[in-house]
Amino acid sequence: MFCMNPFISVAPGRLITILAAMLLVGCTGLGQVPPALQRLDLGAPPDGVTRAAQSAPVKTLVVPPVSAPAMLQGVGVVWRMGPDGLPNRYATYEWAASPDSLIHERLIDRLSRNFAILPESVGSDALTLRVNLLQFEQVYAADGSGNEGIVGIQAVLLRGSDVLGQYRDTERVRAQANDAQAGARALRIATNQLANDLTAWISQTAQK
Known part of the structure; x- marks a missing residue:
């Protein structure tokens, strides 16, 4: 510097x-x-649910690692000023793991309440969820009046090589302060909501 x-x-x-x-x-x-470098994460899964307390899964679901653009494969905490602003990274904050890894872990936590999760296919007709992380960042209003955590994904559900459905969702949660920690809390809430909605969609789509 x-x-x-x-x-x-x-x-x-x-x-x-x-x-x-x-x-x-x-x-x-x-x-x-x-200043000392501070690490942020998505916190514990909501409701304190652990694998030991989950109900018996009804279907097997293969969930490979989440794909993401290069910017979301590192541990930098991304923010921008206005939706069209250039991406920046906080100098004194980083994620405990890359956003694609954090999203994958949270999805596994949520999906495993409804499905038996496998990392790779064990049969040609396996039900497979492929997720692409599109956005995971803190976006400030252009006038600095506030900010929100934004998480966006695109997902495809397959049975073998057949596409059962495509899903796209963006969750936005307003942060309670203009700083990195408040942004992380907003991103955590947005991620949890997205995981719930995605689980519901998979359950409905797999029954068709």
Whole structure:
């Protein structure tokens, strides 16, 4: 990170501009210790449900790892200013695992209440769910008045090589504060709602 050398002569007007920029980016020079990196996650599954307490599954469902664009395969916490703004990453926050992994884990937690989950197919007519993570980010209003956590997926349900149905959903939850932690909580709520809706869709589609 760039920090100003105190021995460089700078015009008064230019100095004010530089000092303001240093305050915004959080200069860590001159012996200051940079902020500790904080890790965020989606928390425990809702309702405290564990595999040991789940009801007997009624169908077998193959759920391969979630696919995602490169931006969502790392641990950076993505935010943007306005829906069309360029993606940014918080400097002092990261996810405990990549968003595609977090989504896959939460989907397994939820789906396993209704299905016996397998990581790969064991038969040519197996019921398979393929999920593509499209969006997982905190989006601020252009005027800075608030922000929301947004999670979007596209899914395909197959029996063998036959497509039973396609599903697309985007969940938006308003955050309670303009910071990374509030955004993570909003993303957790959005993810849980998306997992519930996807489970209901699979159950209905598989019966057709």
